[in-house]
Amino acid sequence: MQELKNRIKNDGHIISESILKVDSFLNHQIDWKLMENIGIEFHKIFGHLKIDKIVTIEASGIVIGVMVAKALNLPLVYAKKGKPSTLSKAFCTQVFSFTKQKNSDISISKEYLKKDENILVVDDFLASGNAIIGLLDLITQAQANLIGVGIVIEKSFQTGRKRLKALDINLHSLAQIESLQDGKVKFL
């Protein structure tokens, strides 16, 4: 997706060889029009499949999720961090965060993830793949089906893609970053 790649080149900040900051348009300040176009792009990729629901994880997946939900005219469900007191009957799992260097609980209410539902998972970043594998765990607990995974920015130099492909997941990323070396974003 050229518009996205241009935006990453122009407005992304390379913090280190493994960290790209895109919080001017994707996960702190939000450019709603780019997000809407990302939704339309995922519709082009996944729109031919039978999908019942979009699933993502709070917080930075939510904007992507709702725009994909709009483009495909489907409900969105976002996994919550922790085990909220108002979610008494929920599927729960743990996700290890490299940023925070700890395990975090995530959960989805059993009311909103049902047996045999076809699920498209979307998220802003793919790095280690831990968040997606956590969501897959929730989907598996529900006996629902993971139809595909749509990622906005994939750090292809990390292990996420390999881990998800080993699980035979239908993975599409709108921007695949080969490296962040020498202060430059190099796309695949």
Next chain:
Amino acid sequence: MQELKNRIKNDGHIISESILKVDSFLNHQIDWKLMENIGIEFHKIFGHLKIDKIVTIEASGIVIGVMVAKALNLPLVYAKKGKPSTLSKAFCTQVFSFTKQKNSDISISKEYLKKDENILVVDDFLASGNAIIGLLDLITQAQANLIGVGIVIEKSFQTGRKRLKALDINLHSLAQIESLQDGKVKFL
């Protein structure tokens, strides 16, 4: 907003005389079309004002925020919980959560909240008003201007409205709940 009130009546779950669960359409599973209509409704209310930016707080404010941003064609900035490692220069404050019975840090990067900017704050719920007052603290630190506050569901039997009106805030709520007594939602 009648569509919203009908939805609360039909799909809201009254957990107690102070807790209304709307996670089938507003803050866990999301009905994107209702969210889009909420954005359009806030445009009707605030669209005549000079506004530079929409501000909300993660996680459940984000969907509202991006739909208001779309309706008003403005950027959205959402306050993050905690002090993320990638936010080195941020405005920070603490918000007391009654649900969690503890203080939580929230922050907005100084890059995305500037002096003299006119800010519209939106959020899903108004109860005690603590979250909005926390956001006002960040806006004040930035020497920006709070132009208005748009709330989807106001629990009018709690202290939030009184506290915000005492600060002379331009407050509009799409659904004002007078009480949740006897298992019924009573609107003002």
